Amino acid sequence: MEAFFITDSDFVSFLSWLEKRGDLFVTTRDEEDCVKIKPYAEAGEFQYPGVRAVQPLKPFFFTMLEEVAQYPSAEEKTYEAKPFTILGAAACDLRGIEALDKVFLEGDFKDPFYEEKRAKSLLISCDCTEPYETCFCTLMGIRPYPEKTFDINLSMLEGGYVVEVGSDKGKQVIDGNKSLFKPATDNHLSQRQSLRKEVEAKVEGQSKQYKPSGSWQDAIAEAFEDPGWERNVETCVECGACLFICPTCQCFLLYDEKLKDRYERLRMWDACVYRNFARVGGGANPRPRLVERFKHRYYHKLDYFPKTYGFEGCVGCGRCIVACPGKIDMREVLKEICKV
DSSP: OOEEEEEHHHHHHHHHHHHHHSEEEEEEEOTTOOEEEEEHHHHOSOOOOSSOOSSOSHHHHSOSEEEEEEESOSSOOOOOOOOEEEEEEOHHHHHHHHHHHHHHHSSSOOOHHHHHHHHHEEEEEEOOSSOOTTOOGGGGTOOSSOOSSOSEEEEEETTEEEEEEOSHHHHHHHHTTGGGOEEOOHHHHHHHHHHHHHHHHHHHHHHGGGOOSSOHHHHHHTOTTOTHHHHHTTTOOOOOHHHHSOSSOOOEEEEEEEOSSSEEEEEEEOOTTSTTTTOOTTSOOSOOSHHHHHHHHHHIIIIIHHHHHSSOSOOOOOHHHHHOTTOOOHHHHHHHHTTO
């Protein structure tokens, strides 16, 4: 991959160009020092995140609630997205997008709404420099710096950024602003590598107590009947926070609403922890008990998803740990259940 360097002053000019390209969303910090993704016009500035944002990238591509059809109608529902840029994505969130791409863009059927938004997006990611205590991306085979799925990646150094090109779309952006970017020197790349190793060692250090001896798939395969599931579900309130904040969860519900002279079909997020999620015609339910639904989430992330797509459906971002009102820590559950 090509690597360049852009100074802080030239980066301001680059932001102006990105703003003209379309809607620009950037990372910034609020009063409580939480990293959030906001419209550039609202944020007023871009702040290098250093860690994943509070919200995942999922809502930008897979909307929480959207109309997908109207009937009776002779016309197919179409959607045209405006070009937009997300600046400040973390490596874990890029893995989340990779997972959503597998679900919505591969196989016999593609989701036209998701496909349109992905085509119009520009993903500019950043290396993590300040991981949270709840970050465990390395346990899921991800490093705390992006390696793929980005169009452009930024690594902050003193005085500017090392800029790595990750796609043809990203290369076109760099080529369109050639005067702002200079070739990265060996010194730039050496500094970047040192910082990356330091952060990766930190995440690995705080995660080593949870690391299985083999793969997660093998570890969890032996734990289906473990009594620890019953103990760990005791504080679960079935709220769905862990699933809605997850970068990879993609379950949805279709339902119809009546308009004046027709109906509209809406798609909204759904969660497998809900009692009626798996209920079928006639009222039968393969997972009537909460512990069964609680367990299903772990098996979907670490067994079913790898079997289907070749990598875990968990990205180790730790958002579910922070969001859970029952204080359930996924790492601690796996440590007990999988005998790590």
